[in-house]
Amino acid sequence: MLKDAIDLSTLSRVLVIKLRHHGDVLLTSPVFSVLKNHAPHLEIDALVYQDTAEMLSLHPAISQLHAIDRTWKSAGILTQAKAEWKLLSALRARRYDLVIHLTEHNRGAWLTRLLGARYGVAEKLRGKGRFWYNSFSHLYPIPIGFWRHRVELNLDALRRIGVYPAGQERHLTLVPGKEAEAFIDKELEQQGLRGKTFLHLHPTSRWQFKCWPEEKMSALIDALQREGHRVVLTAGPGADEMAAIKRITASLSTPVTDLSGRLSLKQLAALTSKAQAFIGVDSAPMHIAAAMGTPTAVLFGPSGDPEWGPWQVPHRIIISNHTCRPCGNDGCGGGKLSECLQTISVAEVLEAVHSLLLQGRENC
Template structure:
């Protein structure tokens, strides 16, 4: 352990920046890093740099002091204004005089931001694809990734603390403000729905992760006989909404409701938090359900289960690979219309769900 790192242990008021530039689910799964920092340094200032569109995943967490966002829409402003926005952000971060920067990202941009902060301790990962002088110079120390292929994403993120040799907090946290539940309550009242209810999220922005509409409708029809209202959710994309409409058209008129595309991420979290059961594919809402300890039936296809299975979840993972051959996850064409989850029989999902109703 270097002298500069060891000097932080026991120091109450350090200033920390955590950088993660990835998708929504990735942001949720890095929350244990923030909880570990807060547990070790209760009085620390903990800031986060992320992509602006993922802000809702973390913005309600009490462990964070401030969130800085890189808006990928800046590119549409033209080169000059785009560079101006980037420069303003860099200057803003440098003014914070961070003691420590934890760079969880693998982009060159994240490394350059890390270096520009001027923090005396800057820790990143020694990614195999980033072997070289520039990456090393942007950080004062690199944490090993030698065990990452056998780790869940949560564990990969937490391994950034290896140089500190401190205990880590592995719980994934999803928080939502009271206003989120108030908005959801109003929508539920309009539908004349009250808890307990079942949430089903059949969609993902990548359709190769989805189950067939027919099997999902069959599952809903069976579970509706349990007497719980069933609420269908999805993202706002028109293809996702069309998928929900097709599923709903093959379900009973009574007892099945849609809030597809109508909820913010924090409103969706509030809805999931009050649910009896969540059923969904490998997607952000599935990770939310796991974090919120809502019983969860997760349907997986050719995703890397070791990395992306629901973390510390109550419920079951149903993997299509147990029912038929799947392609290598690294060889998937993400734009394919192939439904790899179709190998999963409806009975497997129905029987698993009934255990939690």
Template sequence: MATLQPSPMFTPKSILLIKLRHHGDMLLTTPVIRALRQQYPQASIDVLLYKETRPMLQAHPDIRHIHFIDRNWKKEGAWQHIKHEVALVNAVRQRHYDLVINLADQWRSAIITAFSGAKMRIGFDYRKRQNAIWRLAHTHRVSTERHRELHTVEQNLVALTPLNIPLEGYSASMHYAETDGQTTQALLAELQPSAKPYIVIQPTSRWLFKCWEDDKMAALIDSLASDEWDIVLTAAPDKKELTMIDNILSLCQNRRAISLAGKLTLPQLAALIDHAKLFIGVDSAPMHMAAALNTPCIALFGPTKLKQWRPWGENNRVIWAGDYAPLPSPDSIDTKTETRYLSAIPLEDVVNAARNYLDE
């Protein structure tokens, strides 16, 4: 593993951060962006990500430019796909980065890092990448030996070790444009003429095994129904998620719950969550958004890696199904299963946790 240290005079003027994962993963890179901004206040910071995750960072004030990879390029045929990839590498090279930090584990990210032309190129020393090409792509490689013990935010921050940047004390952040807030408030006003405080509940995930039972979610809504606040349900514009929301609403005795399911972009959802009295949701990107926005958050977890994916911050409460019944290993889960592993979580415990926040 590389042990070279940067010169004490090394002050990058232009930095590229690479992460090629899902929406929640992108939000959990923001502590690294915060750390880089504090260490190098005059530097330009760019990001390379998957196109569909761009909404998570597009309004971030510390990001100058976002490069993206469109996973639909491969549908355009081999020649067009190659042209897109070459154009991306050229666009990266034209920025003349001094520092590239590759938080990804894909070969594609290593190739882009290698061809960036950056003087300093940091990557992780993954066990599955112990070969000459990965070593040549990165001038500095950081150990992953402790990754299982660390939250994803902490894993990302460890990549800054060669820069001698402090690795603690950085919160995550979610940003949205003023127009996103205006659009969200306008949509909410159409359904909520009273303009009361509200609770946001996101019952859905793209993976069903991360979800609580519909009848318990409906009972939660009924238990929290009050003249003091409204309840707003949200979900992605996915057919299965929207069907789940419809079923939950049909099971509710209280018919006053408001549904914005499938009606909001991610930045608009952030604006909604930012002004909520409380957020309740499962392990999902919106849960990470609530934590980053410092909105009081109750996160329901099943057989996912709790240590790595719990909400990052202090204003939250995790309710883990593993505290009530045995759970399978996260690595053994078939993500296509329809088993609801959160079923062991009692309704009363979620209701009580919510009331503790609402009574503060």
């Protein structure tokens, strides 16, 4: 037995901190579910960046969702100080017994001290000084030399305190909400579509090194539409992503249903939940598709599919045979373009999609 396990029955409130990007935040959702399953009496709060809050809002295990607005830094010292004080006051009023910090951000160490929590859990990170190590009562190691999925790494924080998740507890949770679902139902009706009759394709990422060549993406869409599939295209609202979508659609033989730049994260989740399958690259929409239980075909390049691949959903991962991947670099030589992605053929992606769809038909 773990000698310093925490008796959850002695706790009232827990704060889980995840200050990272959208996909990272969504991959923490099982932490809340597991804690609530093992201790239903707990009030479990989350602290994330404001722009990622939709990943966890409406999660049935979360009591309160606190957020940090990244724009505070550019609003002036006085404005930032007021916002930070308001947040700290709100957190202190909750009187947390346990803080679980799931990133390397030093704010988590400061907050664990300032909030006066009895217990604090964080990664045992190399290079962190005495302040970090003395801020937490429990530190958990990160495996070195082999890959472990990010969901499991997050859940290691719970294992370190004596909470052991069962397999069925580790699913991702993302709740679109009735408003988002109604919006998508109306949008699909206007396009002459209904649930499970279309493929959802999200070709872009804000990280260029994760993207497949646009001309190949166009060729893939054309091939799918020639086979009789309806394709719904989405992308983020950023200028670079919208420009990429414009180039991809410009060369299509047949027009495509294009919702790029128009959907919130909740609406994107509602859309992908109704798709027959999701096709894309390593990005937050891929994790959203997995959370909604949608079969997923995803292209991976420099990023590591064992750590970031689709979680607990039927999927196909399309990779090249480059021995240098996954390297994690911003393109080969830092040049933004990744040869391990550039060399993947349209035929390889089509084969993966066909295999995924066949599996879906066999399971019906």
